[in-house]
Amino acid sequence: MKSSFALTRRLFVKTGLAAGGSVVFYMSAGVLPARASTPATIDLNSWIRIAPDGAVTAFCRTTELGQGAHTSLALIVAEELHMDGSAVAVEMAPVSEQFMDITQGQGAGYYVTWGSLSSRDMDTNMRRMAATVRILLLQAAAKLWAVPEQECSTEGGVVRHVGGRTLAYASVAPVAAALPIPQNVEPKPRAKWQRLGHSMARIDIPAKTDGSAIYGVDVKLPELLVATIMQCPIFGGTLRSVDSSAVERLPGVKKVVSLENAVAVVADGYWSAKKGLDVLRPVWNKSPHKPEDSSMQSAKLRVAAQSPGRLFVPVGAKEIELRTAHAQGMARGAQHLEAIYEVPFLAHAPLEPMNATAHVSRDRAELWVPTQYQSMVREVVAEILGLPRDKVIVHTTAVGGGFGRRTEIDYAIQAAQISRHVEQPVKLIWSREEDMSRGYFRPMTTIQLKAALDAQGNPTAFAFTAACPSIMDYSIERRNGAPQSEIDEAGLANARDWPYAVPERKVELALTDLGVPLTWMRSVGSAASVFALECFLDEMAAAAKIDSVAYRRQLLRNRPRELAVLEKAVSLADWDRPSTPGRHRGFALSISNGSVVAQVAEIEVNSQRAVKLHRIQCVVDCGIAYNPNAVVAQMEGGIIFGLTGALLGEIVLKNGAVVQKNFDSYPLLTLAQTPEIEVAILQSDAPVGGVGEEAVPPVGAAVANAIFAATGQRLRSMPFMRHGFTLANVR
Amino acid sequence: MSYLLNVNGENRVIDVNGDTPLLWVVRENLGLTGTKFGCGVGLCGACTVHLEGTAVRSCTVPIRAVSSNSRITTIEGLSKDRSHPLQIAWIAEQVPQCGYCQPGMLMAAAALLREKPEPNERDIDTAMTNLCRCGTYPRVKRAILRASGHNGRT
Ligand code: FES
Numbered sequence: 023m024k025s026s027f028a029l030t031r032r033l034f035v036k037t038g039l040a041a042g043g044s045v046v047f048y049m050s051a052g053v054l055p056a057r058a059s060t061p062a063t064i065d066l067n068s069w070i071r072i073a074p075d076g077a078v079t080a081f082c083r084t085t086e087l088g089q090g091a092h093t094s095l096a097l098i099v100a101e102e103l104h105m106d107g108s109a110v111a112v113e114m115a116p117v118s119e120q121f122m123d124i125t126q127g128q129g130a131g132y133y134v135t136w137g138s139l140s141s142r143d144m145d146t147n148m149r150r151m152a153a154t155v156r157i158l159l160l161q162a163a164a165k166l167w168a169v170p171e172q173e174c175s176t177e178g179g180v181v182r183h184v185g186g187r188t189l190a191y192a193s194v195a196p197v198a199a200a201l202p203i204p205q206n207v208e209p210k211p212r213a214k215w216q217r218l219g220h221s222m223a224r225i226d227i228p229a230k231t232d233g234s235a236i237y238g239v240d241v242k243l244p245e246l247l248v249a250t251i252m253q254c255p256i257f258g259g260t261l262r263s264v265d266s267s268a269v270e271r272l273p274g275v276k277k278v279v280s281l282e283n284a285v286a287v288v289a290d291g292y293w294s295a296k297k298g299l300d301v302l303r304p305v306w307n308k309s310p311h312k313p314e315d316s317s318m319q320s321a322k323l324r325v326a327a328q329s330p331g332r333l334f335v336p337v338g339a340k341e342i343e344l345r346t347a348h349a350q351g352m353a354r355g356a357q358h359l360e361a362i363y364e365v366p367f368l369a370h371a372p373l374e375p376m377n378a379t380a381h382v383s384r385d386r387a388e389l390w391v392p393t394q395y396q397s398m399v400r401e402v403v404a405e406i407l408g409l410p411r412d413k414v415i416v417h418t419t420a421v422g423g424g425f426g427r428r429t430e431i432d433y434a435i436q437a438a439q440i441s442r443h444v445e446q447p448v449k450l451i452w453s454r455e456e457d458m459s460r461g462y463f464r465p466m467t468t469i470q471l472k473a474a475l476d477a478q479g480n481p482t483a484f485a486f487t488a489a490c491p492s493i494m495d496y497s498i499e500r501r502n503g504a505p506q507s508e509i510d511e512a513g514l515a516n517a518r519d520w521p522y523a524v525p526e527r528k529v530e531l532a533l534t535d536l537g538v539p540l541t542w543m544r545s546v547g548s549a550a551s552v553f554a555l556e557c558f559l560d561e562m563a564a565a566a567k568i569d570s571v572a573y574r575r576q577l578l579r580n581r582p583r584e585l586a587v588l589e590k591a592v593s594l595a596d597w598d599r600p601s602t603p604g605r606h607r608g609f610a611l612s613i614s615n616g617s618v619v620a621q622v623a624e625i626e627v628n629s630q631r632a633v634k635l636h637r638i639q640c641v642v643d644c645g646i647a648y649n650p651n652a653v654v655a656q657m658e659g660g661i662i663f664g665l666t667g668a669l670l671g672e673i674v675l676k677n678g679a680v681v682q683k684n685f686d687s688y689p690l691l692t693l694a695q696t697p698e699i700e701v702a703i704l705q706s707d708a709p710v711g712g713v714g715e716e717a718v719p720p721v722g723a724a725v726a727n728a729i730f731a732a733t734g735q736r737l738r739s740m741p742f743m744r745h746g747f748t749l750a751n752v753r
Numbered sequence: 754m755s756y757l758l759n760v761n762g763e764n765r766v767i768d769v770n771g772d773t774p775l776l777w778v779v780r781e782n783l784g785l786t787g788t789k790f791g792c793g794v795g796l797c798g799a800c801t802v803h804l805e806g807t808a809v810r811s812c813t814v815p816i817r818a819v820s821s822n823s824r825i826t827t828i829e830g831l832s833k834d835r836s837h838p839l840q841i842a843w844i845a846e847q848v849p850q851c852g853y854c855q856p857g858m859l860m861a862a863a864a865l866l867r868e869k870p871e872p873n874e875r876d877i878d879t880a881m882t883n884l885c886r887c888g889t890y891p892r893v894k895r896a897i898l899r900a901s902g903h904n905g906r907t
């Protein structure tokens with residue numbers, strides 16, 4: 023590294039950081055002392071590198087999980103730099119303080135992929151960063167030519183003067199790096215976009231069609247050993263002892279490593295390690311908090327959901343007034359409805375089982391991890407090994423599915439511990455059975471709903487109590503001391519911010535621990551909340567004797583954005599016309615992470631109670647769709663993920679351990695069972711919203727409402743197949 | 754034990770315990786990591802390779818059950834340069850998300866097309882039992898139809 027010099031508090035430029043004299047444009051928050059006269063321009067770290075050969079690279083702290091985040095970033099940078107999208111490469115930024123996001127949460131800085139935040143992060147920051155860099159390049163060329171800036175323009179990686187002269191970005195970049203940073207550069211207005219908003223082929227896809235993408239399980243290193251692990255099957259239990267002598271004599275086995283609540287076999291390959299593990303007979307200490315059987319757990323949540331919980335009180339409101347108004351609203355009702363909705367624990371079950379590779383030596387550690395939470399890996403591994411953080415190097419590999427599971431870092435910690443033990447690089451690969459049964463899970467949740475309707479069927483009051491265990495009691499994120507309520511109330515948000523004109527709401531949370539490790543799963547609490555809300559709304563419509571869509575229309579009369587999404591879905595599905603004979607439809611709508619999604623499910627149930635999922639039609643308003651085809655893919659994937667959870671998925675505890683071990687007892691939707699999926703994107707002026715998680719919440723409700731239309735049976739608990747249905751192939 | 758295999762057109766000799774599944778031989782002994790481990794028991798198809806031209810789930814095939822000199826094709830051997838019609842269709846339809854299941858999907862689809870060059874949707878339903886957690890099934894189906902000359906639509 024040569025020199026680095028500050029230009030303003032927030033935006034400064036370094037040169038020569040990369041090999042070969044590349045110019046790196048770099049922003050940082052709060053790294054340098056503030057100069058009072060300099061307004062803050064940009065808040066997050068972002069990087070753009072222009073190499074001498076003209077290659078432009080954008081750095082990213084978002085893990086590419088197949089959501090197309092890296093392609094969106096390339097498009098954003100290309101749009102602002104007036105280049106071809108395919109001319110911008112994307113690389114993961116180093117995992118170090120400089121690149122942490124310090125604007126969210128309580129911690130020292132985040133390098134994490136969650137909450138559908140990546141496109142929003144890019145929207146607010148990278149667009150502005152790239153726009154600023156373009157102005158700098160333009161000014162640099164103008165200076166070199168000694169012409170007014172206004173006579174220069176940029177296109178295709180060069181600055182052009184009206185007289186016809188051109189200079190490549192790479193050749194003006196060193197001059198640009200020495201210019202004062204222009205303040206408050208506005209990114210291109212949407213009307214002027216030429217690339218953003220048009221589908222671009224994802225840059226990560228080619229390597230995923232020929233086996234060349236390197237996932238965590240594929241990492242190769244000299245002297246690499248392979249380990250596999252057995253963790254105490256009963257949550258909360260620890261390892262008492264293990265007789266490793268016989269196993270350590272097996273061919274290929276190098277060592278048996280004991281951890282606090284697990285035992286791992288290290289060998290020359292996965293198969294030798296697994297064979298060793300299969301004959302190991304570890305003795306476990308009894309768990310002081312052995313979880314109860316799931317039937318007991320759900321009984322406990324039902325009780326909690328029917329008891330008073332912690333009331334959500336909006337800022338400026340008073341609890342007592344809220345309760346009184348609610349009680350009065352309830353009393354005004356001409357009829358009263360009440361129902362309980364339930365969802366079970368779910369496993370994320372990404373197709374790539376948990377794994378990590380670590381090479382720990384005395385004074386440093388290097389890890390290769392398919393993870394969503396790089397900064398936490400670095401922080402905790404450093405702490406456990408007693409190393410300074412900058413001696414822990416974390417590389418992000420390709421990731422075979424995250425869905426939230428890889429925001430936990432247990433597998434990375436284990437790999438580091440095992441590598442330290444054997445003093446060699448080790449790749450730890452969990453078996454599918456460990457992956458399925460060891461958590462962390464989506465919390466089991468029970469929701470009680472109540473509504474009062476007046477004589478015309480209009481709601482006069484509404485109550486929602488969710489009973490569930492707290493994610494923050496288990497997630498590694500608790501280290502950051504994030505307030506528990508914020509996280510666990512995520513699911514309540516759907517009830518609180520329910521867009522329908524439903525007055526006098528009482529929204530409560532009853533946290534009830536069940537002794538099972540938990541974390542975020544794609545759409546978090548929304549999958550449970552929206553299932554309950556959108557099915558219960560159908561119950562309210564039925565009680566009011568109004569078509570469920572007409573009822574929603576009426577209650578969305580002051581919500582133009584949601585109404586537009588509803589109307590679009592209704593016209594796609596031709597809702598107001600009777601459905602094809604034998605087929606039945608259900609509707610649901612939800613809002614999460616700034617995006618509105620409506621779905622219509624069309625299904626058939628035969629006399630043997632076999633369900634065919636014919637079609638899901640989906641409309642999404644995510645504000646801006648940077649890469650529309652990738653948004654459609656996320657909707658398709660979210661719908662299929664949501665269908666798997668709603669119809670098939672269930673993690674059950676018995677005698678303190680998880681029953682499901684593999685895809686035979688935890689089935690995923692198959693190609694033959696997958697409905698035709700039609701997605702329409704409704705562009706709006708709203709800020710960019712998430713698309714990775716937002717198709718999941720409504721789909722269960724849409725299907726349950728359709729099954730009611732077909733059978734007259736209300737499905738109030740997931741998975742639906744537990745209610746005596748089977749899932750048939752569509753064709 | 755020593756085993757002689759013909760992998761992607763090359764003769765390879767490997768020395769490994771006879772109960773080792775073909776999956777781990779391919780991944781660890783031969784270093785061809787495109788073939789993936791998903792479940793280890795034949796349920797997901799991530800490990801699909803061709804054995805004598807037929808799709809098999811390599812996690813369930815112990816190496817000793819593979820006869821000497823058998824022809825094995827892995828995703829790395831599907832084409833040299835992503836030029837197999839399925840790979841072209843896969844990119845055109847933007848099929849992969851995380852991509853982890855896709856080598857297995859492609860190998861299962863390639864075996865299907867060899868047997869039935871113009872499959873209908875039901876043929877695809879029957880042959881494509883591989884699991885994808887990301888939900889790429891609609892695009893997998895479209896890409897197979899496209900590669901088989903249906904131009905992406907039925
Ligand atoms: S790993 Fe072979 S079928 Fe799943």
Ligand code: FES
Binds near residue numbers: 088423849851853886
């Ligand atoms: S693309 Fe992720 S599992 Fe299929």
